[in-house]
Amino acid sequence: MKQVNIGLAGYGSGGRIYNAPIIKSIEGFSVQQILTSNPENIRWAKKDFTQATVVSNYEDMLKDPEIELVIVLLPNFLHYEFAKKALQAGKHVVVEKPFTTSYKEAEELIELARTKDLILSVNHNRRWDSDIRTVKKIISEGLLGRLVEYEAHFDRFRNNIKDSWKEKPELPGSGILYDLGSHLIDQALSTFGNPKEIFADIRQQRDGAHVPDNFELLLFYPYLKVTLKAGTLVKEKGATYSLLGTRGSFVKYGADVQEEAIKKGKIPNQDPNWGEEPDNIWGKLNTLDEDKVIKSEPGDYRIPYQNVYNAIIQKESLLVTPQQAADVVRVIELAQQSNKEKRVVPFDY
Secondary structure: OOOEEEEEEOOOHHHHHHHHHHHHOOOOEEEEEEEOOOHHHHHHHHHHOOOOEEEOOHHHHHHOOOOOEEEEOOOHHHHHHHHHHHHHOOOEEEEEOOOOOOHHHHHHHHHHHHHHOOOEEEEOHHHHOHHHHHHHHHHHOOOOOOEEEEEEEEEOEOOOOOOOHHHOOOOOOOOHHHHHHHHHHHHHHHHHOOOOEEEEEEEOOOOOOOOOOEEEEEEEEOOEEEEEEEEOEOOOOOOOEEEEEOOEEEEEOOOOOHHHHHHOOOOHHHOOOOOOOOHHHOEEEEEOOOEEEEOOOOOOOHHHHHHHHHHHHHOOOOOOOHHHHHHHHHHHHHHHHHHHHOOOEEOOO
């Protein structure tokens, strides 16, 4: 199997916890360099990838002809700068979500990758959560008839304010809409396409909050309303997904199990039951034809990274195209406009 040599740009908690175990599970991927200067991150990098060299200068990584793919695992406001430099250096690039902090930046990166004939993708891994995969299967099989409403939540209870770039309003890409919102928006767009109109209510609810920590986003399609909600003061969670159709409904509680498994140090390739949800959080389908619990589809965060490997080696089409990721950013921008102007805005570029 041909090896693809990787440089990881950044190795904070996001890279170490959410990406490293998945990257390790892709046969053919080989992490050769890791960019970080934080002492704790250096320690983890050397432990997780013993064969890799830890560097503190990004240029060293970009000048190495052996590095084919750069994976950008840095704070949101650095995505554009680091991805652009990697593309200019002739490297394929994967960026952690969200793609960039503005649609204009995303457009520039897309054009740069096109002119250099390089792979550019974004790790919208939650398309491969078990629950959204189950939802998509139910929709595709027409079990609910014509779908009229779709509601998805990504709720947490975190009433404290952490000392993090995500809490700093002066840094582009901070706040919940770019963080959890990008997951919910990508799931919706990958299921239904781009909406016709958008309305958003974005709030700061925690004591001392300086960035948005709650939102309700409405995406309007012909004959379909999509509601996306996320908050940080939800102690008692409701349904994660609720779907209403002309023949019945589907309701799903609980969350995909992969995140907790990764936090416990589990590796996908070492678990034959990876991504399988326990039956106590399977969703309930209630239609004119049947009333039953639906076994969840297995989740698998390896799929987008395996696809990137295949795209580099075998010219396979990307599952997460840069334009799709750019559309997520555009929805965020329009949501901010809608909230500011207190009105429904059309989806446009």
